Amino acid sequence: MVFGGIADGMSRGVESIGDAVSGAFFEPVIRLGVTGLSRAGKTVFITSLVANLMDRARMPQLVAAAEGRVLAAYLQPQPDDTVPRFDFEGHLADLTGAEPVWPESTRAVSQLRLSLRVRPAGLLAGLQGPRTVHLDIVDYPGEWLLDLELMDLSYAAWTARVLERLEPRAEAAAYLAAVREVDGAAAFEEAEARRLATGFADYLNAARAAGFSDCTPGRFLLPGELAGSPVLTFAPIPEPERARRGSLWREMERRYEAYKSRVVQPFFRDHFSRIDRQIVLVDALGAIHSGPAAMEDLRRALADILAAFRPGQNAFLSRLFLGRRVEKILFAATKADHLHHHQHAALTSIMEALVREAKDRADFAGARTGAMSIAALRATVEETLSHGGRELDCVRGTLLKDGRMAAFYPGELPADPQRLLGPARAGAERWLDEDYEVMTFAPAKLRLRPGEGPPHIRLDKAAQFLIGDRL
C-alpha cells in the first residue's frame, strides 16, 4: 500500500487506515467533534450528552435507545495519551449538585471516550450478538479553526495582509504607531519581539471586544500553556528591503513558521482531520440580544470557521484530508430553553440563515448538514402570562444574578430571519421591530429518577442526527 501523505511528515494516513480496519472488523469508532466560539455551550453539551447516553430515559428520539438496543454505555480510558481528558465527572457534579452551578470555562482541546454496547437492528439482529461502538468526543475551541488561513500564507504575505487590515481600525492605532518605528533589518532583540507581540495581542483583544472576528493567530487570545513561549512571541512588521540572518524580520518569520508547524498543524493533523461527525454550537440568541453588530460579527465568524469544513478551498487541508471528509455537520443554536417552544422554529431558521452563505458556496464537500435549536441543559419551564391584555409565552427559571425565580419574555423572533440578518448586514445600530432581552438563568435543581439523564431540549434529536445511523 502507498501512503501519499507521509512524505510531508503527516502520519495520519497510516493511522486512519488502522482505524478503518479495526472499524470494519472489530469495534467501530465514531469521532465526534464539538466546537463553537467561547461560551457557545460546548462543555454543557458534552456533559449532558454523555449523561443522557448513560441514562437514556430522556432520549426517545435516539432510535437505538428507543428500540432498547443500547444495552449499556460506559466511560473508557481514551485512546490518545497526550490529550487532556474531558472532566465529565467534575462538570456533571457542578450541574447536578444540590446547588447547581454552570461549569467553569475551559480553553483547550479535551477528549472523552464513551463506549456503547449495541444490539444490531433488523436482519443482523438474529445473526450477530451485541457489538461495541466507541464514541470519541473531542471538545475544541472554534477560535482555533480561524488559524487555518495562516497555513497557506508566508510570513511576508500574512504581514502585508494584516497590516493592511489594521490600517482603518481605531483599536490598532497604538500598534501601528509602534510598528512604524520598527526596522526589520536591525539585529533581533528578544525584548523588542516581546514588546511587539504584547502590543499585537493587546490589539487582538481590543478588536475582539469591539466585535471583529478575524482575530488570528487564535492562540494569542487563548494562549493556555503556550503563554510567553517563542511560538507566541512574534507579530506582523513591515517588510524591510533586505533582511540578513539574525535580523528582527528573519526571527519573526522563523517564529511565525514555528507557530504554524508546531501549533496550528498538529491541531489540524491530530484532531481536526480525524473527525467523522461534527456539531457546531452557536449562541445565536446571545448575539440577537446583543444587537445587529454582534449578529453580523457572528455571521462572519461562522463563515470563517466553516471554511475549515471545505477542504477543497485550502491546499494545506486538502493534503491533510486526502479525500476523506467529515460525514455530517450539525449546526445547533444552543440555550433554546430561553425561548418558549413556539419560537424554536424561528430560532432554527435564523441558525440556517446564518450558515446559508458558507453552505451554498460548497455544501461542505458532500457532508450531510442539518440545523436545530437545542438546550443541552434545560434551566427553565414554560409559562403563559396575561400582560396588558396580551398573552405572553414566557419561560420561568432562577435568575443567576440574584437567585430569584422569575418569568421572562425575551421578545418575539421574526419568522423571516432576513428581518434580523438584513439590518445586521446593513450596519443597523439597533433592531427596529422589537427589543430582545437576555437573562442568564442558573441551572435548575434536579430531581432525577433512576434511568433519567438531565433535562434537555432536542438533545436526543441531535444525537440521532450525529450518530444514530451508526448504532
Ligand SMILES: Nc1nc2c(ncn2[C@@H]2O[C@H](COP(=O)(O)OP(=O)(O)O)[C@@H](O)[C@H]2O)c(=O)[nH]1
Ligand atoms: N439556559 C441554558 N444556558 C446554557 C446552556 N448551555 C450553556 N449555557 C450557558 O452558557 C454558558 C457557557 O457554556 P459552556 O458550555 O461553558 O460554553 P463553552 O465555552 O462553549 O464550553 C454556561 O455557563 C451557561 O450560562 C443551556 O442548555 N441552557
Ligand SMILES: [Mg+2]
Ligand atoms: Mg468549554
